[in-house]
Amino acid sequence: MVVLVVVFAVVGAVLLDRTTTASDNLVGHLDPAAAQLAGLEAALVDEETGVRGYILTGNPEFLQPYEQGEPIERQALSSLSRSLTGHPRALADTAAIEHAAAAWKAGYAQPFIDQTHGGRHVGDAQLASSKAAFDRMRTLFVGAQHQLDAERASATATLVQARRTRDWAFAAMLTVFLLSAVALTVLLHVTVLRPLRVLRAAVHTVVAGHFDEPLPLSGPSDIRALGKDVDAMRGRLADALDEAARKHDALTDQAVELQRSNSELEQFAYVASHDLQEPLRKVASFCQLLERRYGDHLDDRARQYIDFAVDGAKRMQILINDLLGFSRVGRVNDARIPVDLGASARKALGDLQAAVDDSHARIDLPAHLPTVTGDPTLVGMLWQNLFGNAIKFRQPDQAPSIVVEAAPHPEERDVVLISVTDNGIGIPSQFAEKVFVIFQRLHGRDAYQGTGIGLALCKKIVEYHGGRIWVDTAHTGGTRICFTLPTQPSDPLPPSTALPAPEREGSPS
Numbered sequence: 001m002v003v004l005v006v007v008f009a010v011v012g013a014v015l016l017d018r019t020t021t022a023s024d025n026l027v028g029h030l031d032p033a034a035a036q037l038a039g040l041e042a043a044l045v046d047e048e049t050g051v052r053g054y055i056l057t058g059n060p061e062f063l064q065p066y067e068q069g070e071p072i073e074r075q076a077l078s079s080l081s082r083s084l085t086g087h088p089r090a091l092a093d094t095a096a097i098e099h100a101a102a103a104w105k106a107g108y109a110q111p112f113i114d115q116t117h118g119g120r121h122v123g124d125a126q127l128a129s130s131k132a133a134f135d136r137m138r139t140l141f142v143g144a145q146h147q148l149d150a151e152r153a154s155a156t157a158t159l160v161q162a163r164r165t166r167d168w169a170f171a172a173m174l175t176v177f178l179l180s181a182v183a184l185t186v187l188l189h190v191t192v193l194r195p196l197r198v199l200r201a202a203v204h205t206v207v208a209g210h211f212d213e214p215l216p217l218s219g220p221s222d223i224r225a226l227g228k229d230v231d232a233m234r235g236r237l238a239d240a241l242d243e244a245a246r247k248h249d250a251l252t253d254q255a256v257e258l259q260r261s262n263s264e265l266e267q268f269a270y271v272a273s274h275d276l277q278e279p280l281r282k283v284a285s286f287c288q289l290l291e292r293r294y295g296d297h298l299d300d301r302a303r304q305y306i307d308f309a310v311d312g313a314k315r316m317q318i319l320i321n322d323l324l325g326f327s328r329v330g331r332v333n334d335a336r337i338p339v340d341l342g343a344s345a346r347k348a349l350g351d352l353q354a355a356v357d358d359s360h361a362r363i364d365l366p367a368h369l370p371t372v373t374g375d376p377t378l379v380g381m382l383w384q385n386l387f388g389n390a391i392k393f394r395q396p397d398q399a400p401s402i403v404v405e406a407a408p409h410p411e412e413r414d415v416v417l418i419s420v421t422d423n424g425i426g427i428p429s430q431f432a433e434k435v436f437v438i439f440q441r442l443h444g445r446d447a448y449q450g451t452g453i454g455l456a457l458c459k460k461i462v463e464y465h466g467g468r469i470w471v472d473t474a475h476t477g478g479t480r481i482c483f484t485l486p487t488q489p490s491d492p493l494p495p496s497t498a499l500p501a502p503e504r505e506g507s508p509s
Helices: 002-057 060-083 088-117 124-207 221-273 277-293 300-328 341-351 353-359 376-392 454-464
Strands: 337-340 362-364 371-374 401-408 415-422 469-471 479-486
Touching: 002 060, 002 088, 002 124, 060 088, 088 124, 124 221, 277 300, 337 341, 337 376, 341 353, 341 376, 353 376, 371 376, 371 479, 376 401, 376 415, 376 454, 376 479, 454 469, 454 479
Parallel strands: 362 401
Antiparallel strands: 337 371, 401 415, 415 479, 469 479
C-alpha cells in the first residue's frame, strides 16, 4: 500500500502538472494573445484612418485616432511579447507586424502628416503606395491570426488529452486501490481474523471451565505466539486450580477436624464446669469436716495441711471458672446489640461496690460514653476486670483513684479511644506485652491474689469487638490501660486532646 501510494502520488502529480500547464498555456497565454492581436490590428486601422482623414480635410481633429492608437499599439505589442513567450512562430509573426507597422509609419504616415501640416498636397500615387503597404500589413495580421488559431487549437487538444488521461489515471488508481483493499481484506481474513476467531473460541471454551483443552496454534507468527502464551497461562491456571482444589480439600478436612476439636473442647468445658468441680467441692468439704470433727486430735501442722488442701481446692475452682469464662468469649457470649458503655461501667462498679467501699476508691466517669455494638456481658466483664485490677494493685498508703476518659479516634472514623488510669503500683514498660498473656503474673500469690487471666480476658474481649488494647508506657504515677472500640455513627463524642496517641497496628499490645 505504501508503494502504491507513492507511485500514484507521483503519477497524479505529473498528470496534474501537465493539465495545469496546458490550461495555463491556453487560458493564460494564447487566448489573451488573440485578443491582444485583435486590439493591435484595431489600433493600427484607427491610426491609418486618422492619417487619411487628416490628409483629405487638413483638420487636426482627424489626427486624434492616430494619436490615441499609438499607446494602444505599444501596449498591445508589449502584452503580445509576454503572452507569446514559448511560441516562437507566433512571436515571429508579431515581430513582422511590428516591423511593418514601424515601416509604414516611418515611410508614409509621419511624412504625410508633416507634408499636410506644411500645406503641401499629398498625391494620389503616394496614397496608393501607403494603402498597398498597409494592405501588406493586414496580410501579416491574417497570417499571425491563422498561426495563433492553430496553436490555440493544438493547446486545446493537448488540454483535452491531458484531462482525459488524468481522469482515466485517477479511475485506474481508484480501481487499483479498491482491488488492493479487497485483496488485503481477504488476506487479513484468511491469515489473521480466522485464526483469531479460532483462538477466541478456544479461549471461550477454557473460560467455560474446560481448562484441560489445549489451545490451537495457527495463523501468523504473532498469533501463534499469542496462542502459545495464552495456552501457557491456561496450563498454569489449570495447575493452580488443581492446587487450589487440593488445598480446599485439605482445608475442608481441617475444618471438619476443627469442628470435632471444638466439640471436644465444649465437652471438656462441660466436664470442667460440672464433673471436675464436684470432686473439688468434696475435697474441700470433707477436709473442713475432718477439721471440725477431729480438730481436738490434730496438731497445728495437721490443721495447716488441711488449710492448704482447702485453699488449693478453692483456688482450683476459681481457676476453672476463669478458664471457662475465657473460653466462652465469642462462643457462648456472642450477642450483637447496642451497649451503652456508661451504663455498663456503672453496673460493673455496682458489682464491685464492696471492694470500692473497702478500699475507699474514687472513680471518675465521663458524663457521656458512646454506644457500641457488642455483647453486654462481655463489655461488663471488660469494665469489671479493669476496675478490679485498678483497685487490687493499689499503693498501700493511699486510696485508689480511677479516671476513665474517652475521645474520638484521631485517625479512624466511628471509633472511640478509651483510657482507664489509676494511681496504683504501675506496670514496668518491659512487661507491657507480658501482662496480656494468659497466666502471666508479675507478683506472687502471697502479695496479690488472682489467676493471671484478667488482662488476657480483657484483650480477648476488646479484639472480639474489633478493637485494640495496650498499656500506655509513657504514663507515670500509676497504670493507664488504653483500648479502642467501634461506635455507632449516631452517637458521636466531643473532640478531646487529653488522651495519648493510639497505638499503631503491630505495636506492642
